[in-house]
Amino acid sequence: MSNDHGHHKETFISKYVFSMDHKMISKQFLITGIIMGVMGVAMSILFRLQLAWPDTSFPILNWLFGDQWAPEGRLDSGFYMGLVTIHGTIMVFYVLTAGLSGTFSNLLIPLQVGARDMASPFMNMLSYWFFFLSSVVLMSSMFVSTGPASGGWTIYPPLSALAKAMPGSGLGMTLWLIAIILFIVSALLGGINYITTVLNMRTKGMSMNRMPLTIWAFLLTAILGLLSFPVLLGGGLLLMFDRLAGTSFYLSDIFLGGGIGALEQSGGSPILFQHLFWFLGHPEVYIIIMPALGITSEVIAVNSRKPIFGYTAMVISLIGIAVLSFLVWGHHMFITGMNPFLGTVFLIMTLIIAVPSAVKTFNYLATLWKGSIRFTNGMMFAIGLVSFFITGGLTGLFLGNAALDISLHDTYFVVAHFHLVMGSSAIFGMMAGIYHWFPRMFGRTMNKTLGYIHFWLTFISAYMVFFPMHFQGLAGVPRRYYTFDILPEFAPWLDVNVFITMAAILGGVAQIIFLWNFFSSIFAGEKSSQNPWGANTLEWTSPVEHIHGNWPGEIPTVYRWPYDYSLPDMDEDFVPQNVPDEGSSEEIHVTPVNPVSSDAKKEPEESNVMFFTMVKNWFGLGRA
Amino acid sequence: MIRAAQMEEYNNNGKMHPKKFSLVLLIVGMTMLFLGLTSAFLVREAEGNWLHFSLPPQFVGSTVAVVISSLSMYFAYYSAKKDNLKSVTIGMAVTLVAGLSFVYFQYLGFNDMADRGIYFSPANGSAGGLVSGSFVIMFIALHLLHLLGGIIFVTVVLVKSLMLKVHKKDTLSISMCNTYWHFVGVLWIYLYLFLNFAPQL
Numbered sequence A: 001m002s003n004d005h006g007h008h009k010e011t012f013i014s015k016y017v018f019s020m021d022h023k024m025i026s027k028q029f030l031i032t033g034i035i036m037g038v039m040g041v042a043m044s045i046l047f048r049l050q051l052a053w054p055d056t057s058f059p060i061l062n063w064l065f066g067d068q069w070a071p072e073g074r075l076d077s078g079f080y081m082g083l084v085t086i087h088g089t090i091m092v093f094y095v096l097t098a099g100l101s102g103t104f105s106n107l108l109i110p111l112q113v114g115a116r117d118m119a120s121p122f123m124n125m126l127s128y129w130f131f132f133l134s135s136v137v138l139m140s141s142m143f144v145s146t147g148p149a150s151g152g153w154t155i156y157p158p159l160s161a162l163a164k165a166m167p168g169s170g171l172g173m174t175l176w177l178i179a180i181i182l183f184i185v186s187a188l189l190g191g192i193n194y195i196t197t198v199l200n201m202r203t204k205g206m207s208m209n210r211m212p213l214t215i216w217a218f219l220l221t222a223i224l225g226l227l228s229f230p231v232l233l234g235g236g237l238l239l240m241f242d243r244l245a246g247t248s249f250y251l252s253d254i255f256l257g258g259g260i261g262a263l264e265q266s267g268g269s270p271i272l273f274q275h276l277f278w279f280l281g282h283p284e285v286y287i288i289i290m291p292a293l294g295i296t297s298e299v300i301a302v303n304s305r306k307p308i309f310g311y312t313a314m315v316i317s318l319i320g321i322a323v324l325s326f327l328v329w330g331h332h333m334f335i336t337g338m339n340p341f342l343g344t345v346f347l348i349m350t351l352i353i354a355v356p357s358a359v360k361t362f363n364y365l366a367t368l369w370k371g372s373i374r375f376t377n378g379m380m381f382a383i384g385l386v387s388f389f390i391t392g393g394l395t396g397l398f399l400g401n402a403a404l405d406i407s408l409h410d411t412y413f414v415v416a417h418f419h420l421v422m423g424s425s426a427i428f429g430m431m432a433g434i435y436h437w438f439p440r441m442f443g444r445t446m447n448k449t450l451g452y453i454h455f456w457l458t459f460i461s462a463y464m465v466f467f468p469m470h471f472q473g474l475a476g477v478p479r480r481y482y483t484f485d486i487l488p489e490f491a492p493w494l495d496v497n498v499f500i501t502m503a504a505i506l507g508g509v510a511q512i513i514f515l516w517n518f519f520s521s522i523f524a525g526e527k528s529s530q531n532p533w534g535a536n537t538l539e540w541t542s543p544v545e546h547i548h549g550n551w552p553g554e555i556p557t558v559y560r561w562p563y564d565y566s567l568p569d570m571d572e573d574f575v576p577q578n579v580p581d582e583g584s585s586e587e588i589h590v591t592p593v594n595p596v597s598s599d600a601k602k603e604p605e606e607s608n609v610m611f612f613t614m615v616k617n618w619f620g621l622g623r624a
Numbered sequence B: 001m002i003r004a005a006q007m008e009e010y011n012n013n014g015k016m017h018p019k020k021f022s023l024v025l026l027i028v029g030m031t032m033l034f035l036g037l038t039s040a041f042l043v044r045e046a047e048g049n050w051l052h053f054s055l056p057p058q059f060v061g062s063t064v065a066v067v068i069s070s071l072s073m074y075f076a077y078y079s080a081k082k083d084n085l086k087s088v089t090i091g092m093a094v095t096l097v098a099g100l101s102f103v104y105f106q107y108l109g110f111n112d113m114a115d116r117g118i119y120f121s122p123a124n125g126s127a128g129g130l131v132s133g134s135f136v137i138m139f140i141a142l143h144l145l146h147l148l149g150g151i152i153f154v155t156v157v158l159v160k161s162l163m164l165k166v167h168k169k170d171t172l173s174i175s176m177c178n179t180y181w182h183f184v185g186v187l188w189i190y191l192y193l194f195l196n197f198a199p200q201l
C-alpha cells in the first residue's frame, strides 16, 4: 500500500499551491505568518515614531501613506489608531495563532504521532486557504478610503457597531469582521483535523502517555480553539447584524453629533459583546502560548540531554490551564461595573491559573538543572521563552487583583504584561521551533552565528521596549493615546518613549537578520544530517525529501516515551521512540524522573482504544 | 489512493472512523456557538427592558416534525445495518419529507411573529427595544441554516440509497447523516424549551 506513495504525478500547482501534504501546508502557514509578522512589526515601528517624536515630520510616513493619512509627514490620529488595531489583530491572530499553531501543528502532529498525513488533507488545505483569504481581506482594509478598523483589536461596540461612529468604523470594520469570520473557519477546519489526527491516527504503541509534550500542547490548543472560536463567531455575527441589518444587540440610546442626532437603535448592551469577546479572548491567549510551551518542552529536553522533568505534571498543568482559561474571562472586565462578588470569583480563578503556569516554569528549570546543555539557537530561544513567561506572568498576578486593576486597567502596565507574556514569550517559542525544526522542514540548518546575533538583539531589545512600560503604566499613562502633549502630567514620560522607540527599531533590525538567515538558508544553508540534534521523536526518522505519506515503508512502531536521554549503560545518549527494548530492558528504563512505569513500555499496545470506547459509551455512538 | 491506504492502516483497530469523529467535533463547535448565544440571551434579558412574548403555536408542529424525522432517520440507519435496502430508502424519504415540513412550519412561525409586529430589526417597522424579538428570530434562523445543511445531507444519502449504495458494508455516510440529523433535532428541542422557559427564569 505504501508503494503508492509518490506514484501520482505532481504538478507545480498541486505540489506548492493547492498542496494537501501537511508538510507543505505547514510551510505555507509559516511563510504567510512571517509575511504578516513583517507587516505587524513594521506598523508598530511606524506608530512608535509618532509616540516618541509627536511633533517631528517624517517624510517616510508621507511617502508611505500619502497626504490623507500622514499630512506633512505626521500620522493622522485616526490612522494611528488604525495601525495599532491592525498591528494587534495581525500579531494575535495571524502570526501567533495561525503562524504558530498552524505551522507546527501541521508539521509535527502527523510526523510525531506516526501518521501518513492529517485525518483530512483536503480540509487541511482548505484551512490554509481560508487563512490566506482572511489575510488578504484584512490587509486590503488598509487601502480603503475610510481607513482600516481603528477601535482596537478587541473591537468593542459602539465604535465597531456603528458605521458612522468614525471613519474606521465604516468599510474597514466590515472588512475586519469578514476577515475574522474567514479566520475562524480556517481555525476550526484546522483544529478539528488536529484533534482527530491526534486522537484517532496514532501509530502502534503511541499511547497517550507516550506522546511528546508538543502533541499534548497542540491537542489542547485545538480543543480550546474548537470550544472558544464559535463563541467569537456568535459575537461577530451579532455585530454584523447590528452594522448591516439595523438590529441593536449591542447598541442603546446613542446620540451622534454632526447633524445625525439620536439613533433609532435601543435596548442593546455593549457589555454583552465584551463577555462574548473575552470568552474567546482569554482562551485565545492560551491558544497562543500553549504551542509555544509545548515546543519549549521538546527543545529544552533535547538540548539538556535529560528527560523532561515531570512529564505527568506538565500534562496535568496543560489540562489545568486549558480548563481554567474558560473561567477567567471576567478579569478583562473588572471595571465594567460588574457585581463585586462576581469580580471576586474571577479574581480567585485568575490567581489559581498562576499555579499550573508556575508548575511548568519550575519543570523547565528543573529540566535544565544539571543537564548537559547544548546552546543551540533553538535552545537559546526556548530559554528566552521561560524568561519572558516569568516576567510577564508575574505582572498578570497584579492585574488579576480586581482592586489593583482599577488603576492599572487600560494603562501601559497592561501593554507591558501581555507583550512580555504573549508577544515576546510566544514569539520566542515560535523562533525556537523554527530554528529547531528548520532541518526537518528544509533539510538544511540555519546559520548559527546569525542565530545568536538575532537572539541577543531580540532578547535585549524586547526587555528594553517592554520593561519601562510597567513604570509608565504605574504612573497612569493610558494605552491607545495618540499623543501625550495635551496632558502635562505625562510630559516626563516623553524621554522614556524615545528610549522605547529606539529599542523597538533595534528589535526590528534584528528581525531583518532573521529574515536573511531564514530565506537564504532554505537555499544555501548547510546540509543537515537525518537527526541533527540527536532527538527521540519520530519526525527525525522520516526522510527529509518531500514524500507523500511521510515514511517510505511501514510507519514506525513506538516502544517508549520520547524522553529517554542519557540513559545509563547505553552507547548513545538518546534512544529514539522506535527503538525496541531488548533483554534487560527493565533496568535501562527506570530513570528516577520517568513517570511511565516500565511495564507500560514493554510492548506496543493499543491503549488508545480505551478513550474511544469511553466516548462511544457516553454518547452511544457505534462504530461506523 | 494514499488516502485509501492510510485509512486501511488505521481502520482496523476498533476506533471511530476519522471522518465521523471530525463530524462529532464539528457538532461540538456548533454547540458552543449556540451555548454562547443563549448565554448572551440570558445576560441581556437579566438587564431588563425586555419584551416577553409567546412563541408561535406553529412551532409545536415543527417540534413534532423534528421528532418524526429523527425516528425515521434512526429507522433508516438501523435498516442499513441490517442490510434492508428498501427500508433504508423509505426511512430516508420520510426523513426528507418531515425535514421539509419542519421548514414549512418555521415559515408559518415567522409569519405569525411578523403579524404580531415582531421583526428582526427595528428598521423593518417594529418599535424600538424589541431586542428579544431579534434574539428569538436570530436563533431560529441560525438553527434553520444548520438544518438546511442537514437536508442537503439527507438528500445525498437518499440518492445514494436509491442507487443501492447504502448497505451493511458501507454505513459511513448514513451513520454520519444520522448523527448530524439527531444533532439538529436535539438543537431545535433545546432552543424550543429554552425560548419557552428562559423568559420565566
Ligand code: HEM
Binding pocket: A154, A285, A286, A288, A289, A331, A332, A350, A351, A353, A354, A357, A393, A394, A395, A396, A397, A398, A399, A400, A401, A405, A408, A409, A410, A414, A417, A418, A421, A422, A423, A426
Ligand atoms: C499568570 C497568568 C496570567 C494572569 C494572572 C493574567 C492576568 C491578566 C489580567 C488580569 C489582564 C487584564 C488587565 C486589564 O485589561 O486591566 C490581562 C490582560 C492580558 N493578558 Fe494576561 N494574565 C496571565 C497570563 C497571560 C498569558 C499567558 C497571556 C498570553 C499568552 C496573556 C495575555 C494577555 C493579554 C493579551 C491581555 C490584554 C488584552 C487587552 O486588553 O488588549 N496573559 N492578563
Ligand SMILES: [Cu+2]
Binding pocket: A281, A282, A285, A328, A329, A331, A332
Ligand atoms: Cu485574560
